[in-house]
Amino acid sequence: xxxxxxSKIQYDANYSKDNSMxxxxxxxxxxxxxxxxxxxxxxxxxxxxxxxxFIEKKGFFAEFLLVDTLSMIIPRIVIGLSRDKEKTGxxxxxxGAEEAGREIxxxxxxxxxPMGILEAVKHFTPAAKIxxxxxxxxxxxxxxVINKTAGxxxxxxxxxxxxxxxxxxxPLKLAEGQKDGFASKFVEILTGANSSGDEFEKxxxxxxxxxxxxxxxxxxEIKLSKKVSVSPASLLEDFKHYSSDIVAKFKEQNFTxxxxxxxxxxxxEFLKNIQSKRSLTRIATSVTSFxxxxxxxxxxxxxYQLGKISPAQExxxxxxxxxxxxxx
Amino acid sequence: MNVNKTLSSINNVSKLxxxxxxxxxxxxxxxxxxxxxxxxxxxxxxxxxNLFTAAAFVFLLxxxxxxxxxxxxxxxxxxxxxxxxxxxxxxxxxxGQIVANxxxxxxxxxxxxxxxxxKKDTKKNLLEKTIDRFPRLKEAINTNVASGNQLKDWYVxxxxxxxxxxxxxxxxxxxxxxxxRLSEDLHANLKRVVSYLNLGDDxxxxxxxxxxxxxxxxxxxxxxxxxxQTLERAFNYEHNGALKQAEYLKALxxxxxxxxxLALIGIGIPKLNIFxxxxxxxxxxxxxxxxxxxxxxxxxxxxxxxxxDVVKTAKNSSSEKSKTVYSSFIEK
Numbered sequence: 204x205x206x207x208x209x210s211k212i213q214y215d216a217n218y219s220k221d222n223s224m225x226x227x228x229x230x231x232x233x234x235x236x237x238x239x240x241x242x243x244x245x246x247x248x249x250x251x252x253x254x255x256x257f258i259e260k261k262g263f264f265a266e267f268l269l270v271d272t273l274s275m276i277i278p279r280i281v282i283g284l285s286r287d288k289e290k291t292g293x294x295x296x297x298x299g300a301e302e303a304g305r306e307i308x309x310x311x312x313x314x315x316x317p318m319g320i321l322e323a324v325k326h327f328t329p330a331a332k333i334x335x336x337x338x339x340x341x342x343x344x345x346x347x348v349i350n351k352t353a354g355x356x357x358x359x360x361x362x363x364x365x366x367x368x369x370x371x372x373x374p375l376k377l378a379e380g381q382k383d384g385f386a387s388k389f390v391e392i393l394t395g396a397n398s399s400g401d402e403f404e405k406x407x408x409x410x411x412x413x414x415x416x417x418x419x420x421x422x423x424e425i426k427l428s429k430k431v432s433v434s435p436a437s438l439l440e441d442f443k444h445y446s447s448d449i450v451a452k453f454k455e456q457n458f459t460x461x462x463x464x465x466x467x468x469x470x471x472e473f474l475k476n477i478q479s480k481r482s483l484t485r486i487a488t489s490v491t492s493f494x495x496x497x498x499x500x501x502x503x504x505x506x507y508q509l510g511k512i513s514p515a516q517e518x519x520x521x522x523x524x525x526x527x528x529x530x531x
Numbered sequence: 532m533n534v535n536k537t538l539s540s541i542n543n544v545s546k547l548x549x550x551x552x553x554x555x556x557x558x559x560x561x562x563x564x565x566x567x568x569x570x571x572x573x574x575x576x577x578x579x580x581n582l583f584t585a586a587a588f589v590f591l592l593x594x595x596x597x598x599x600x601x602x603x604x605x606x607x608x609x610x611x612x613x614x615x616x617x618x619x620x621x622x623x624x625x626x627g628q629i630v631a632n633x634x635x636x637x638x639x640x641x642x643x644x645x646x647x648x649x650k651k652d653t654k655k656n657l658l659e660k661t662i663d664r665f666p667r668l669k670e671a672i673n674t675n676v677a678s679g680n681q682l683k684d685w686y687v688x689x690x691x692x693x694x695x696x697x698x699x700x701x702x703x704x705x706x707x708x709x710x711x712r713l714s715e716d717l718h719a720n721l722k723r724v725v726s727y728l729n730l731g732d733d734x735x736x737x738x739x740x741x742x743x744x745x746x747x748x749x750x751x752x753x754x755x756x757x758x759x760q761t762l763e764r765a766f767n768y769e770h771n772g773a774l775k776q777a778e779y780l781k782a783l784x785x786x787x788x789x790x791x792x793l794a795l796i797g798i799g800i801p802k803l804n805i806f807x808x809x810x811x812x813x814x815x816x817x818x819x820x821x822x823x824x825x826x827x828x829x830x831x832x833x834x835x836x837x838x839x840d841v842v843k844t845a846k847n848s849s850s851e852k853s854k855t856v857y858s859s860f861i862e863k
Contacts, residue, residue, distance in 0.1 A: 248775075248779040249775070249779075251779065251782045251783075251786060252775075252778040252779050252781070252782040254782075255781070255782035255785040255786060256679050256778070256782070258785065259678070259679065259785065260679075262573065262575055262577070263573065263577050263580060263583075264575060264577055266623050267583075267619065267620070269789065270619050270622070270623065270789065270792055270793065270796070271619065273793055273797075274619070274792070274793050274796040274797050275615075275619075275796070278797060309591065313578075313583060313586060313587070314577055314578075314583075317572060317576055317577055317578050318575060318576035318577060319576075320576070321572055321576030322576060332574075332576075334571065334574070335563060335571060404680075408684070408689065408691075409689075409691050412689050412691035412692040412705075413691050413692075420644065420681070420684075420685075420712070420716055420717075421680075421681050421684065422684045422689070423680045423681075423684065434680075437574065479559035479560065479563065480559075482559075482563045483559055483562060483563065485571065485572070486562070486563070486566050486570055486571070488572060489570045489571060489572045489578065489579075489582065490570065492572065492578055493578065493582060493585070493586055496578075496586050496590065497586060497589065497590040500590040500591060500594065501590065501594060
């Protein structure tokens with residue numbers, strides 16, 4: 204990235220005088236980039252930062268799996284395998300297998316079942332994957348486009364994307380001429396088939412940084428309204444779902460065009476209904492996930508129980524036969 | 532007239548239909564508006580943490596309590612599983628926030644933003660009002676650890692960053708905005724932040740002479756333009772040392788959250804369970820002992836002593852007098 208000095212003449216004068224400082228920075232950065240370091244602790248620090256960063260990206264899924272695996276699955280399997288080992292002299296594979304079945308199936312299933320259900324629902328109604336707050340903002344923007352264009356839009360998706368840009372970045376103070384350039388790039392990325400999240404993120408950061416009153420604490424943030432903020436990658440995904448579902452269905456409709464007023468009324472009614480349906484689908488998905496997880500947990504014992512007698516009862520039986528009062 | 536009647540009935544039916552549509556829309560809106568936020572899934576499709584906890588309590592814990600064979604097993608299930616579920620779900624973020632708050636204060640590098648208290652007192656629930664009584668805990672819970680992207684914004688200088696004065700052609704640059712964001716918005720210590728940059732020894736030597744106070748630091752930097760431009764360039768680098776250090780410090784609260792959670796679930800809760808069981812057993816033992824000692828004495832049988840008893844006693848006794856009594860009985 205090129206550094207923009209305040210005064211070129213001043214910068215050149217200082218640069219030539221203190222070239223040594225700049226070269227020190229450059230060589231130090233080279234060392235950092237190549238990762239050459241005689242301090243072994245640096246790689247451990249980087250490793251820790253990378254691992255925690257990975258867990259953070261994956262969210263609650265990775266976090267809970269790790270806690271569940273280390274604190275419940277592994278210890279309980281070990282305890283199961285070593286049950287009554289001092290009496291029988293053998294590893295108790297049956298008890299270990301039952302513990303493994305119970306612990307491995309119960310914890311991860313509480314996360315995987317809801318994810319599977321939402322993916323299945325998304326296959327039929329993509330817009331059900333959009334959070335309710337974002338859905339309301341997207342629908343509000345789309346409604347404005349419908350009211351403005353009244354069925355005469357050449358490309359609904361582009362008009363919709365432009366409206367989103369105006370809502371998010373309209374209040375920002377940018378230098379003259381920059382706003383339109385940013386808007387067209389924003390629309391191009393949002394409506395493009397193969398747009399990448401990184402490219403969109405860079406654009407949003409540039410817009411926020413160049414504005415005088417942008418969000419400087421979190422430049423990679425798009426404020427759709429006072430209450431709703433999304434990341435660029437999330438907005439890209441939500442826009443794709445919204446346009447492939449709701450906008451596509453809107454285009455298929457044949458609203459009466461007796462008058463503009465009738466058209467707008469019919470179009471608004473359609474949008475209101477489909478938005479409500481998608482939001483209700485989202486809530487219903489969550490409730491279904493809750494009940495599906497519950498049903499699975501209740502049926503789980505049939506999957507992992509390998510015999511009629513539980514390992515605890517077998518252990519008690521052994522203790523009785525062995526004449527010991529110990530009960531495990 | 533028949534046509535008019537037909538037309539009016541059609542109008543009535545269409546009105547009814549419209550009203551039905553409105554009623555359905557109102558119901559749907561009511562459901563969407565009033566459904567608790569916990570029922571909204573996360574982006575990845577996971578249940579929210581609160582709903583996940585509810586599912587664990589209802590199905591996991593509920594099932595175990597119903598199937599428990601005696602009251603001891605029920606008690607153990609409650610004392611073991613309730614804290615395990617809560618700590619497994621909330622432990623990592625909550626402990627992480629507390630640790631992040633302390634790391635930020637002690638190191639002078641910002642890795643989190645402290646959320647402001649937006650709710651009015653009248654709208655707070657009981658838990659929130661309780662937390663308000665402990666300002667340090669409240670601050671720790673309101674600590675929002677920055678994401679990886681946010682840290683890059685805070686520690687990597689983007690030349691696009693302009694202040695309003697720079698746009699107007701005045702002297703303040705985007706780098707001033709960058710530094711003021713670090714010092715005023717994020718409360719970082721500028722000298723400590725700058726000390727982590729990839730700089731040569733000469734430059735580091737100059738930095739050690741600068742003030743620890745942020746306002747003084749900025750003033751001194753303003754008077755040393757070459758140093759300021761050097762720092763601008765150093766911050767411009769995508770993998771600068773300050774960012775690396777911040778990323779490492781940001782990883783520590785998460786790691787600490789995991790460590791504390793695993794320690795509590797693996798060691799703390801089983802020990803608590805054993806402790807409670809022993810206390811209850813001890814209490815039961817002492818109760819049964821005191822019950823045994825307070826038992827009333829058995830009523831003695833009423834016995835009538837006859838002459839046969841006298842003779843028996845006399846016969847068995849060793850005293851001379853008793854022998855005389857016994858022999859007199861025998862004579863009789």
